Amino acid sequence: FASQLWIGVQLLLRGDDRLKLAQLAALGEQFSIPLCAVGGVYMHHPMRRILQDTVTAIRLGKQFDELGFEAQSNGQRHLRSYENLSKLYPPKLMAQTLCISQRCNFVLDELRYEYPRELVPNEYTPHGWLRELTEEGIRRRWPGGAEPKVRNIIEHELTLIKELGYEHYFLTVHDLVDYARSQNILCQGRGSAANSAVCYCLGITEVDPARVEVLFERFISKERNEPPDIDVDFENARREEVIQYIYRKYGRHRAAIAATVITYQSRSAIRDVGKILGLNDELINRLAKSIYWWGDNLEEQLSDSNVDYSDPQIKKLIGLSKLLMGFPRHLSQHVGGFIISEGPLSHLVPIENASMPGRTVIQWEKGDLESLGLLKIDVLALGMLTAIKKSLDLISGYSHSALTVQAIPKEDPAVYDMICKADTVGIFQIESRAQMSMLPRLKPRCYYDLVIQIAIVRPGPIQGDMVHPYLNRRSGKEIVTYPSEAVKETLRRTLGVPIFQEQVMQLSMVAAGFSGGEADQLRRAMSAWKRKGGLEPYHKKLVTGMLERGYELDFAEKLFSQIRGFGDYGFPESHSASFALIAYVSSWMKLYHPVAFCCALLNSQPMGFYAPAQLIKDARAHGVVVLPIDINDSIYDCSLEVDKNFVKLNQPDQITLEPKLRIGFRMVKGLSKEGAEAIVEARTEAKTEPREG
Incomplete structure (x- = not known):
């Protein structure tokens, strides 16, 4: 370690600085190791000393008055200036510190991430293999050939993918989806990936680009200079199989899950601070449970807890909790964001073992990883996919013919009749009370209506005053007008009202002259403007660009007002398009196979808005x-019992093979799966034992 090792000296004005310096100097002289000045920084400002002591007490599980020497004796562990440090440290130590800083010239751009390469056959280039798989998908998706518009979209995407070097990313996601399907695991891509025709050809997504207006810049953009982000939902019950496939294929040294930093919110801050202040558990629980929403106004949130605000301990509790809110509490796993690399991940990022056996976690968050350009694949779980898969298996079982999602008839009028009546308990995305109240008003009659239905009942469209104009135009109460043909082309499918994020992006491009990358930056600013105030720079550019192109000021300002509304959670069309497919499939099953659908929902709990009793009702x-x-008849799961003489209640004149729904032991509160299986096993043994006499 010659020329690479120093002894760091921390002088914190604690009374023993001279003694410590002398001891370390002797140690350095003995082993020929130079000394350097280090700050021992814990905080950016001395006023944060109280917060440092707070997190120390929480970390050690001690009360404030028990900290002793663990508490900071002063505020010297802050970022001190060079001038102040020069007064404390000998010049030789300061010179060594400057020497170290001059040698620390590493920048993150030096990290070179490489995509996994083993998925490309030797005789192909990455782009050649991606094109080969895409062409196979074209033949499968459009047996009669893709129409010119779709073919042009695919060629545009393949060109951009090649230019940015993302072939390996698409091939990796395709491999995961291909594996899942080989294991009969239902899966479907969603999010911005649904804007990609190539993803549709590869079987990653199910959104036909001929049925929606795809905007590839929402997915990949040259100006953004970031890798694409593909979210794939797998059956909730079988996602772990896909995760373990990733580890088997790439090894834990090359595949890991991204981290999520969990920060303090009102309740967690109250609980942790209350403990270190020595408040009794009953009071802490009462205070924490009185908080019903997120925010930093603790006095208002605690107004119903009947506490004495003049109590010094309560004042201290509120003060420290406010300091703590927003501060990192602990590291958790991302819901499914996997990073996969060609070489060992430990050469790029810090990793650690997860609490769950067999998993590795990267200690950085999603945003940190995006900054490095690391490939992230979201391997997500969706309960409704589990329910649909179980429904398919049940239906295939009693009908003696295999049923697949692809075989379900599209655009069945009877399905939409049921949806328009708001008969949607248990149906994906349109079962909430808010959705039910909207369904009879919007009256979805086709797939794209369902896409709009899912997206319009969101805070963004509501806050942006988009709901009533759309409903009025749909019902003929309001005339649909467009200020230009370009705007008409963008908004015609939503009757002149921008409901989706992609439409706002397209409007900024066609009406205000934004580039694709600038439009994507606008999208990002929309979702973060309240937190970061990032929308204002776009206001001037948007309005000026529209005025220069002949649009009225009122139209430009109204559009910007609607963009602000998206800050309260606007829905992407690509997201809604993927969800609408699942909503339709679940609606079809509820209409034509209600017993199998209900049984599958019960066996997939917990999920959705409704308790099992409501689903059964x-x-x-x-x-x-x-x-x-x-x-004598129940098993752990709810099950179906076929009775040839069963008369269906709503069709008393018809004899049918429609089964009955037998409630399973899983619905017994407090009975474990092991206990239920023991009952079934004992019952089976009793039936097989020979009887005496």
């Missing part, structure tokens, strides 16, 4: 015969 209303839990 709704199933009975649809003619399903529900049999109670029976010690």
Whole structure:
């Protein structure tokens, strides 16, 4: 370690500085190791000393008055100026510190991330193999050939993917989806990836570019200079199989899950600070449970807790909790963001073992990883996919013919009749009370109506005053007008009202002259403007650009006002388009196979808005015969019992093979799966034992 090792000296005005310096100087002289000045920084300002002591007490699990020497004796562990440090440290130590700083010239741009390469056959280039798989997908998706518009979209995407060098990324995601399908695991890509026709060809997404207006810049942009982000939903019950496939294929040294930094919110701050102040558990629980929303106005949030605000301990609790809110509390796993590399990840990022066996976690957040350009694949879980898969298996079981999602008839009028009546308990994305109240007003009659339905009941469109204009135009109460053909082309499918994020991006491009990358930056600013105030720079550019192109000031200002509304959570069309497919499939199952659908929902709990009792009540209303839990007939899961003489309640004149729904032991509160299986096993043994006599 010659010329690479120093002894760091911290002088913190604690009374023993001279003694410590002399001891370390002797140690350095003995081993020929130079000394350098280090700050021992814990905080940026001495006023944060109280916060430092707070997090120390929380970390050690001690009360404030028990900290002793663990508490900071002064505020010297802050970022001190060079001038102040020069008064404390000998010049030789300061010179060594400057020498170290001059040698620390590393920048993050020096890190070179490489995508996994083993998915490309030897005889192909990455682009050649991606094109080969895409062409296969074109033949599968459009047996009669893709129409020119779609073919042009695909060629545009392939060109941009090649230019940016993202072929390996698409191939990696395709491999995961291909594996899942080989194992009969339902999956579907969503999010911005649904804007990609190439993803549709590869089977990653199910959104046909011929059915929606795709905006590839929402997914990949040259100006953004960031890798694409593909989210893939897998069956909730079987996602772990896909995760373990990733580890088997790439090894834990090359694949890991991104981290998420969990920060203090009102309740967690109150609980942790209350403990270190020595408040009793009853008071802490009462204070924490009185908080019903997120925010930093603790006095207002605690107004219903009947506390004495003049109490010094309560004042201290509120003061320290305010300091702590927004501060990192602990590191957690991202819901499914995987990073996969060609070489060992430890050469690029810090990693650690996850609390769950067999998993590795990167200690950096999603944003940090994006800054490095690391490939991230979101391997997500969706409960409704589990329910749909279980429904398919149940239907195939009693109908004796295999049913797949692809075989479900599209655009069935009867399905939309049911949806328009708001008969949607248990249906994906449109089962909430807010959605139910909107369905009879919007009256979806086709797939794209469903896309709009899912997106319009969101805070963004509501705050941006987009809901009523759309409904009025849809019902003919308001005339649809467009200020130009370019705007008409962008908004015609939503009757002149910008409902989706992609439409705002397109409007900024066609009406204000934004580039694709600038439009994507606007999208990002929309979702963060309240937090970062990032929308104002775009106001002038947007309004000026529209005025220069002949648009009225009122139209430009109204559009910007609607953009502000998206800051309260606007929905991307690509997201809604993916969800609408699942909503339609679940609606079809509820209409034509209510018993299987209800059984699958019960066996996929917890999920959705409704408790099992409400799902069962709704199933009975649809003619399903529900049999109670029976010690002799029930198994752990809810199950179907076929009775050839069963008369369906809502069709009393028809004899049908429609099964009955038998409630399973899983619905018994407090009964474990192991306990239920023990009952079934004992029952089976009792039936097989020979009887005496």
